[in-house]
Amino acid sequence: MKHILSVLVENKPGVLSRVTGLVSRRGFNIDSLTVAPTEDATMSRMTIIVDADEVGYEQITKQLHKLVSVFKISDFTDSDAIERELVLFKVLATPDRRHEIIEIANIFRANIVDVGKSSLTVEATGSASKLDALEDLFRGYGIRQITRTGKIAMSRGSSDK
Missing domain, CATH: 3.30.70.260 (ACT domain)
Structure with missing residues (x-):
């Protein structure tokens, strides 16, 4: 477990x-x-x-x-904690397909943090399942590089756990 x-x-x-x-x-x-x-x-x-x-x-x-x-x-294994991860994707982006990648990023509330001649770098935060889904979509365009932070967690509300 x-x-x-x-x-x-x-x-x-x-x-x-x-x-x-x-x-x-x-x-x-x-x-x-x-x-x-x-x-x-x-x-x-x-x-x-x-x-x-x-x-x-x-x-x-x-x-x-x-x-x-x-x-x-x-x-925080079985608790109601806030869990997040950060990921950077460098996605192959030909000029005719950039708008598609930007739309996907917008749907996932991700940010474009760098634009190159043939790539876009996208920053996203969220649960592991959200980031996995975004990765699956970007694979169709070609991912040049991925950097993922791993989880961080914090208790909800006023608990100081």
Whole structure:
């Protein structure tokens, strides 16, 4: 089962390495990892997507809690959390087909962020299923390059989870 963990850690060198090393040493693969500073410059938030059974998940979280630089772990797996991803697509765009690609981008509320002689670069945010659907449509035109961030997650409402 895929687990979505939000881990609040110290914003210091080496913390990312310790956290990812801990997970990989336990024999689990990280499907997605995003890290960025929070509203407090001394803290960073890691969003980790890991595929593990309940025993493995429990082992990972217990070991993470033991790390001095980890302050809080929240599990958004079964919660009503806001989840988003960012993707950049570089799509082949001949002048006669550009308007079609722009229309598709508009339908998905995506933005054209660069225009080249033979390509358009499209930026989109949303759920994984939305971005997968957009990718499927762009494949018909030819995708030169894709860069995807992985998920970020946050609890809804006033919860500070």
